[in-house]
Amino acid sequence: MLNVQIRKRLQATDSPAFSLDVTETFAPGFTVLFGPSGAGKSTLLDCIAGLLVPDEGHISLDGEALFDAERGLSVPASQRKTAYVFQSLALFPHLSAEENVAYGLSGVSATERTERITGILSTFHIEGMRKRKPRELSGGEKQRVALARSLVTRPRVLLLDEPLTGLDSGLRQSILQDLREWNAANRIPIVYVTHNREEVDAIGERVVALSDGRVRESGLPRNVLDAPRAAELAQAAGFENLLWARVTEHREKDGVMHVELAGAKCGLEVPLGSVRPGQEVQVAIRAGDILLATEAPRALSARNLLPGIVESLETMGALVVVEVRAGVRFTVHVTSGAARSLQLAPGREVWVVLKTYSCHIVTRQ
Amino acid sequence: MNLDAILLSLKLAGIVSVVLLVIALPLAYWLAFTKWRGKFLLESAVALPLVLPPTVIGFYALIAMGPRGPLGKVWQSLFGRSLAFTFAGLVLASLLYSFPFAVQPLVASFESLDRRLLDASAVLGAGRLRTFTRVIVPLSWPGLVTAAVLSFAHTLGEFGVVLMVGGNLPGVTRTASIDIYDRVQALDYNGAHQMALLLLMIAFAVLSIVYGVNRRVWSPWTAR
Numbered sequence: 001m002l003n004v005q006i007r008k009r010l011q012a013t014d015s016p017a018f019s020l021d022v023t024e025t026f027a028p029g030f031t032v033l034f035g036p037s038g039a040g041k042s043t044l045l046d047c048i049a050g051l052l053v054p055d056e057g058h059i060s061l062d063g064e065a066l067f068d069a070e071r072g073l074s075v076p077a078s079q080r081k082t083a084y085v086f087q088s089l090a091l092f093p094h095l096s097a098e099e100n101v102a103y104g105l106s107g108v109s110a111t112e113r114t115e116r117i118t119g120i121l122s123t124f125h126i127e128g129m130r131k132r133k134p135r136e137l138s139g140g141e142k143q144r145v146a147l148a149r150s151l152v153t154r155p156r157v158l159l160l161d162e163p164l165t166g167l168d169s170g171l172r173q174s175i176l177q178d179l180r181e182w183n184a185a186n187r188i189p190i191v192y193v194t195h196n197r198e199e200v201d202a203i204g205e206r207v208v209a210l211s212d213g214r215v216r217e218s219g220l221p222r223n224v225l226d227a228p229r230a231a232e233l234a235q236a237a238g239f240e241n242l243l244w245a246r247v248t249e250h251r252e253k254d255g256v257m258h259v260e261l262a263g264a265k266c267g268l269e270v271p272l273g274s275v276r277p278g279q280e281v282q283v284a285i286r287a288g289d290i291l292l293a294t295e296a297p298r299a300l301s302a303r304n305l306l307p308g309i310v311e312s313l314e315t316m317g318a319l320v321v322v323e324v325r326a327g328v329r330f331t332v333h334v335t336s337g338a339a340r341s342l343q344l345a346p347g348r349e350v351w352v353v354l355k356t357y358s359c360h361i362v363t364r365q
Numbered sequence: 366m367n368l369d370a371i372l373l374s375l376k377l378a379g380i381v382s383v384v385l386l387v388i389a390l391p392l393a394y395w396l397a398f399t400k401w402r403g404k405f406l407l408e409s410a411v412a413l414p415l416v417l418p419p420t421v422i423g424f425y426a427l428i429a430m431g432p433r434g435p436l437g438k439v440w441q442s443l444f445g446r447s448l449a450f451t452f453a454g455l456v457l458a459s460l461l462y463s464f465p466f467a468v469q470p471l472v473a474s475f476e477s478l479d480r481r482l483l484d485a486s487a488v489l490g491a492g493r494l495r496t497f498t499r500v501i502v503p504l505s506w507p508g509l510v511t512a513a514v515l516s517f518a519h520t521l522g523e524f525g526v527v528l529m530v531g532g533n534l535p536g537v538t539r540t541a542s543i544d545i546y547d548r549v550q551a552l553d554y555n556g557a558h559q560m561a562l563l564l565l566m567i568a569f570a571v572l573s574i575v576y577g578v579n580r581r582v583w584s585p586w587t588a589r
Contacts, residue, residue, distance in 0.1 A: 051484050077487040090485040094503045103499075104489035153489060 002026040002157055002189040006047055006057035006067070020044060020054075020213040026157075028187040030203045032194060034225065035210035035233065041193045042087070044210070045159045048191070049084045050077035061156055083150035084159040089142055091134040097145045098130040104153040120152040124178055140171045147175070151182060158190040164199060176202050197238055200225060209233050234284035234362045240331040241285040242362070247277045256303075256356055259283060264327025269303040270359040284360040287333040291353035292322065294342050304354035310346055313339065320344070326352045367556070369536050370544035371563065377452070377540060378520040381459045385467035385516045386509070388460070393471030394497065415465050423529025426458040430530060450532045455540075458530045459520045466515040474508025475501060507578045518571040522564065 005023040020040040033041050046052040048059060050066065053074050059067040066075045091100050098117060105113045121127045124144040134142060143163055150158065164172045176199065183190060192203060200207060200221050207225060208218040211233055217224045225237045234242055245259035250272065259281065260267050268283065275281050297305065308326025315321075320339040322332045330352055334344070344350070396404060396411075414422055429436040430448040436457070440448040448454045478501065486496040502509070524542040531538030533547070541560055548557040 046484075049484075049488055051487065077484070078490050078492055080488075081490075082488060084485070084488045086481050086485065088479070088481050090479065090481040092482060092485070092500060092504075103486070103491070106490065106495070149489070 001028070001062055002048070002191075003058075003060045004044070004048060006044075006054035006059060008043060008047055008052065008054040010043065018043075018213060020047070022210070022213075022215055024208060024215055024218070026189040026191055027206075028189055029183065030190045030192055030205040032192050032200050032203055032205070032207045032221070033210060034194065034200060034207050034237070035216075037195075038212075039210045040213040041210055042161055043213075045084065045161055045191065045193065048157065049082045049159055050075060050080045051084075080157075081153070081155055082157040082159060083153060083155035085146050085150050085161065085163040087161045087163070087165065089146040089163070091142060091146055091149070093134050095133075096130065097126065097132050097134070097137065097141075100134070100145055101149045101152055103149060116152050120148045123151075123182060124148045124175075140167055140175065143167065143175060144178075147179065151186075154186075156188055158188060160190065160192045162193050162195065164194075164196075169198060172196075172199065173202060197225065234282070234360065238286065239284035239360070240287035240333075241283075241290075243283045243285070243328055245281055245283050247275050247279050247281060249277060259361075261328050266306055266327040268354065268359055269356050270361055271357060273361040275361060282362045284362050285330075285354065285358055287321070287331045289355070289358035290330060290332045292324070292332055292334060292338075292342065292344070293351040293353055294348070296351055297353060300353070302353045302355045304352075304356065304359075306352040306354070308350055308352050310344055310348045310350055312346055313344055324350060324352055367541075367544045367560065370539050370541045371560070373452075373536065373539065374521050374541040377455060377459060378517045380456055381463055381520045382467070382513045382517040384456070385460060385463060386513055389464070389467035389471055389512060390502075393468050393475055394501070396468070396472050397475035411468050412465050414462055419462065419523065419525030420529060422462055423458060423526040426454075426461060426526065427530045430454050430457070449530060450534065450538060452537055455527060455531045455538050458526050459523060462523055462526045463516040463519045466519045467512045470508045470511040470515065471505070474505040474511075478504055510578045511575050514571050514575050518568055521567065 003025050006020065008020045010018045010020070018038075018040065020043050022040075022044055033044070035041055043052065047054050047067075054067060054069065056069045057067075058065060058069065061080075065071070065073055066080055067073060092103065095103065098121075101117050101120065102113060105116065108116070118127075121130065124147055126141060126144045126148065129137060129141055129145065132141075134145070137145065147163065164175060167175070180203075192199075194200060204221060206218065207221045209216045209224050216233055225233075244262035245268065246262065247257055248260050248267065249258040251257060252272065255272050256269050257272050257275075257277075258267050259270055261283075262280075270283060273281070291302070296307075306326040308324045308330070311323040311325050311329070313320055313322050315336060318336055320334050320336050322334060322339070322344060324330045324332055332352070334342075342350075392411075396408060427449055428434050430440070431437045432441065432447055432449075437448045440446075440453075448457070482500055482504070483496055486500045491499065522542060523540075524546070527538065527540050527543055531540070531543075533539050533543055539547075541564055545557050545560045545564075548554075548560070
């Protein structure tokens with residue numbers, strides 16, 4: 001169990017002052033740390049690892065203090081027994097894969113060292129890479145070597161800062177699988193930073209959402225990321241449409257409320273929230289949750305129908321990104337087949353169809 | 366050609382560059398990684414010999430090494446002879462004269478290291494000394510070569526400092542550049558030519574090493 005309760009102010013000359021203020025408990029197993037860039041995710045990991053010293057608070061691991069501002073205690077990074085895989089991986093370029101993995105085993109007897117290295121290399125399927133220098137390894141191999149180098153030391157905490165960025169989805173899944181197997185055998189707290197929704201779903205355990213140095217929400221991925229309450233998180237969680245609106249009416253018995261979109265005369269029905277009529281909110285809608293129709297649909301359960309005009313189309317792989325002006329501008333994702341059969345083109349009149357529960361109310365924090 | 370003078374110059378430059386590396390490594394490490402706000406003062410002090418006329422360095426060195434100077438007194442009490450106008454005195458003055466040429470390339474190369482590599486080393490349990498020997502030094506070797514070679518070359522060509530503290534004693538303090546000066550004074554242009562050409566070639570070879578290493582022509586682990 002890793003307990004963190006810290007404050008850290010960072011003063012950079014070229015940016016406004018930033019402060020991290022986090023109280024959180026990390027249980028054994030995965031915790032995903034999710035948030036927009038600049039939220040303080042890496043700063044938090046640096047504080048846990050001992051690379052940065054917080055200004056206030058304490059950090060303890062299984063009851064043992066790693067940092068305590070009041071007692072003036074800060075265990076040096078080299079003695080915390082944490083493992084940290086950096087976003088840049090930071091493999092030593094002058095050492096081979098095997099030497100990199102062996103780097104953290106200086107206090108271990110030669111026989112055990114060989115044994116442990118062989119074991120971890122086989123766990124991560126990189127036995128064949130022993131003699132190669134980092135520059136001779138592919139992206140995925142480098143990531144595996146970095147994980148192996150960290151885990152071979154038998155750490156008490158594992159910190160992963162977007163370790164799988166830049167890999168294709170298949171490779172990412174296979175490395176995650178190796179990591180999950182390793183974790184099943186060694187239950188330690190793993191703090192996993194990612195922006196990637198697919199990784200969050202693959203890990204599937206607890207999510208802690210951080211923005212602007214504060215923990216905004218924590219819980220299961222579907223609660224935190226599918227219904228974000230903070231606008232910055234909605235953006236990071238991949239809500240393409242973030243629209244300003246004013247609450248006009250509560251309909252408590254239907255569990256909904258009405259909002260009027262800013263800059264347009266059109267209204268939306270959205271789930272009832274704790275926002276009072278008259279207040280400003282933002283509505284977050286995923287581009288993939290919006291339907292387009294070329295004729296006015298009738299007898300439909302979706303409650304929001306807005307007439308609009310296609311402004312532009314852009315094909316991205318199998319996906320077509322359609323910009324529609326319907327009072328305000330919506331970004332809509334449709335398949336290329338749908339775009340073809342609806343004959344979508346700039347200037348075409350369409351209906352924007354929105355389910356009430358595809359609209360999420362978020363507040364600016 | 367005065368082989369004695371050439372050999373003396375090479376010996377002086379060799380000793381000076383080795384001693385300088387030993388002194389400059391820890392100092393450069395400290396300068397590169399300290400967060401002390403007053404470090405610019407020390408940086409300025411290190412750079413002083415770059416802008417001071419060699420005769421000024423030589424003058425102060427001579428006063429310090431003289432029988433009544435602080436260095437001279439200590440030396441006298443330790444070894445029972447004077448420091449000025451000896452080879453040891455020449456080495457000391459040359460250390461001062463070439464100091465920035467050893468420190469600055471090391472600081473530059475330490476500062477250009479990826480800090481995350483040092484973080485990785487610390488998190489993997491390495492203390493500062495181990496990080497220094499296993500990560501910082503091996504990854505800074507172009508800086509090390511540059512520092513050694515530049516201080517060697519710079520010491521080889523010194524004139525003003527040697528003249529002030531060394532005098533002109535054959536085999537003891539008469540270095541190649543002093544010898545050239547003597548020959549020109551004596552209108553022995555032929556002899557001066559030979560010595561000058563040799564120094565020119567050595568200087569060129571040495572600088573080629575510096576630039577080659579820094580362009581990573583021979584680097585063992587950086588593919589370009």
